[in-house]
Amino acid sequence: MVLTGKTALVTGGGRGIGRAVSRRLAAEGAHVIIHYGSNEQEARATAAGIRQDGGRANVIQAELGRGNAEDEAAALWKEFDEVTDELHILVNNAGIAQGRATIESVDFDGFTKLLAVNTLAPFFVTKHALPRLADGGRIVNVSTHLTRGAALPDLIGYSMTKGAIDVFTATLGKHLGPRGITVNAVAPGAVDTDMNADWLGDAREAVAGLSPLGRVAVPSDIGDVVAFLASDDSRWITGQHIDTSGGALL
Known part of the structure; x- marks a missing residue:
């Protein structure tokens, strides 16, 4: 229960990696505020599961990536x-990977949507979090291992939006250090979530073979690392890109 007395916001916290993060933070004693954009049922089911296990959780709704990013962030914090x-932990998890396309086939609307959700939203959500975030707090951003080296050609747009998150993480870690706030990014590879279900089914064996550990990641593999970064045990780590791909780049 290392997070007892702490309050955490997890964007996109109702499903996939976000659900695993929400559940693990709550299991460590945090009061978890689960944000969702459109899938209310999943968010409320996650909150209900946390409460059933004896934890504390609330649900809030705010659209991200549909309009003015700063206005959307302000609406979320309202x-x-x-x-x-109270706010002690911010997890910028909400993101999309839709519209997989090479540079030859990507369209403006698809790329703009990726930027809006994956880059602009966490930037302005964090900006509006800073006056609320307690000194000594934690910010954890969800990036991807694809920002190290060349990305898959049909994920060039997605990887670019997450590359910006890596720069954001390092710069903000330096900027907020005087307040005792650490900022880190977790960088998953392919994770067995609903978002990846369409393509992962046929590729499961190949994806598992990328890791020396010989399997595909599950959401809790990432959620557990986020919980560590949210705790005092990670107090001397900041501005870092934490590879959570199971060694897929080795």
Whole structure:
């Protein structure tokens, strides 16, 4: 229960990696605010599961990536403020990987959507978090291992949006150090989630073969690392890109 007395916001916290993060933070004693954009059922089911296990969870809704990113972030924090006035941990998890396309076939609307959700949203959500975030707090961003080296050709747009998150993480880690706030990014490879279900089914054996550990990641593999970065055990780590791909780049 290393996070007892802490309050965490997890964007996109109702499903996939976000659900695993929400559940693990709650299991460590945190009061978890689960944000969702459109899938209310999954978010409320995650919160209900946390409460059933004896934890604390609330659900808030705010669209990200549909309009003015700063206005959307302000709307999210307005919802948050109606639940609590405390914030110790921010997990920027919400993201999309839709519209896989090479540079020859990518279209403007698809790439703009990736930028809006994966880059602009966490930037402005974090900006509006800073006045609320307690000194000594934690920010954890979800990146990807594909920002190290050349990405898959049909994930060039997605990887570029996450490359910006890596720069954001390192720069913010330096900027917020005087407040005792650490900022780190977890960088998963392929994870067995609903978002990846369409393509992962036929590619499971090949993807498992990329890791020396010989399997595909499950959401809790990432959630457990986020929980470590949210705890005091990670107090001397900041501005880092933490590879959580099971060694897929080795």
